[in-house]
Amino acid sequence: MTVDSSAARKPRRSAAGKAGTTGSSAGTTGTKRTTRTTKKSTDPELVQLLTPEGKRVKNAEYDGYVAGITPDDLRALYRDMVLTRRFDAEATALQRQGELGLWASLLGQEAAQIGSGRALRDDDYVFPTYREHGVAWCRGVDPTNLLGMFRGVNNGGWDPNSNNFHLYTIVIGSQTLHATGYAMGVTKDGADSAVIAYFGDGASSQGDVAEAFTFSAVYNAPVVFFCQNNQWAISEPTEKQSRVPLYQRAQGFGFPGVRVDGNDVLACLAVTKWALERARNGEGPTLVEAYTYRMGAHTTSDDPTRYRGDEERLAWEAKDPILRLRRFLEASNHADDGFFAELETESEALGRRVREAVRAMPDPDHFAIFENVYADGHALVDEERAQFAAYQASFADAEAEGV
Numbered sequence: 001m002t003v004d005s006s007a008a009r010k011p012r013r014s015a016a017g018k019a020g021t022t023g024s025s026a027g028t029t030g031t032k033r034t035t036r037t038t039k040k041s042t043d044p045e046l047v048q049l050l051t052p053e054g055k056r057v058k059n060a061e062y063d064g065y066v067a068g069i070t071p072d073d074l075r076a077l078y079r080d081m082v083l084t085r086r087f088d089a090e091a092t093a094l095q096r097q098g099e100l101g102l103w104a105s106l107l108g109q110e111a112a113q114i115g116s117g118r119a120l121r122d123d124d125y126v127f128p129t130y131r132e133h134g135v136a137w138c139r140g141v142d143p144t145n146l147l148g149m150f151r152g153v154n155n156g157g158w159d160p161n162s163n164n165f166h167l168y169t170i171v172i173g174s175q176t177l178h179a180t181g182y183a184m185g186v187t188k189d190g191a192d193s194a195v196i197a198y199f200g201d202g203a204s205s206q207g208d209v210a211e212a213f214t215f216s217a218v219y220n221a222p223v224v225f226f227c228q229n230n231q232w233a234i235s236e237p238t239e240k241q242s243r244v245p246l247y248q249r250a251q252g253f254g255f256p257g258v259r260v261d262g263n264d265v266l267a268c269l270a271v272t273k274w275a276l277e278r279a280r281n282g283e284g285p286t287l288v289e290a291y292t293y294r295m296g297a298h299t300t301s302d303d304p305t306r307y308r309g310d311e312e313r314l315a316w317e318a319k320d321p322i323l324r325l326r327r328f329l330e331a332s333n334h335a336d337d338g339f340f341a342e343l344e345t346e347s348e349a350l351g352r353r354v355r356e357a358v359r360a361m362p363d364p365d366h367f368a369i370f371e372n373v374y375a376d377g378h379a380l381v382d383e384e385r386a387q388f389a390a391y392q393a394s395f396a397d398a399e400a401e402g403v
């Protein structure tokens, strides 16, 4: 992607007073704090370049970061989002068919992931959670590798160093510390690459994240903390995570935080480029809060109808990240029917490819999990293995009787 950021202004050292940004010298939020659930698209705190209706709006601070974007680039961003959504839908279906143990859908978060993912350079390093399928796509990780992990037939799925994309991390928030340590190493190496850590709104309450913020600030580590605030941490709403908007938390640690419309791929691209540039220029960490929505269940094991209503989902459907870019492409004559039809064919081919690949994978070995806990055996693991073997054997009679 050729996005010219040279026209952009030099990143500021203090972001005080800027809409949607808190810098180390920004004022406090006062004693009366409010919580919020849904931001309007006109919210001054929210950096937005494309409205939900697909209208391009000017933004003096961030326009420079997408100034060189071409129609080809825009179509490429659209393609990335469509293919990622298609692959994600296929994975959900495969789980329902018993082919995967679990799937964590990214539905609704495509713009946050593709915008930030396409802002990265090849030599930058990514530390994802378990939901960053769109970022994995941008890094060139084959989707079937992700599916192998969720089927339980590989121990991670890819070599992190081949794509500078670390393994998925399930232990909430811990990857922010890994990213910080890695970024401190980048500084010691004298490199000008940057590191990005993805995490969720729920993760922002973890001690690990607070420690990562402290260390990265104090050591001026070249790291971008990219928080996808998808409004939910399983069944916990964001209001239960913080009394202030999440991006404002950076202020207390002494680095800037910005809230970007996480359903606006252009804004996510621009803001992430700005944050990465700060990191490369030796200006330390940045917190980006991508304000978005988890359209589906937390994972395929979750039933969101037990804790949230339809109105919220419908309100967010109107802000769909793919639809808004499509509207913009159509209104500006950057894409014709032929482009959309071809992409539809490509999407179906991708769905077919991953489906066939997963069906060709072996069944997971139920005992493999016990082999990778310790290098040299362990009494407790041996006991657990024996218990599990007895449990499995308990089905033998039923199977023999055809129950």
Ligand SMILES: Cc1ncc(C[n+]2csc(CCOP(=O)(O)OP(=O)(O)O)c2C)c(N)n1
Binding pocket: 131, 170, 171, 172, 199, 200, 201, 202, 203, 204, 230, 232, 233, 234, 294, 298
């Ligand atoms: C340390 C730790 N505590 C609890 C869990 C269980 N857990 C898995 S996902 C999750 C919610 C995470 O929510 P959020 O950070 O908002 O990310 P999202 O799933 O919404 O993308 C929790 C509590 C875990 N994996 N690790």
Ligand SMILES: [Mg+2]
Binding pocket: 200, 201, 202, 228, 229, 230, 231, 232, 233, 234
């Ligand atoms: Mg969340």
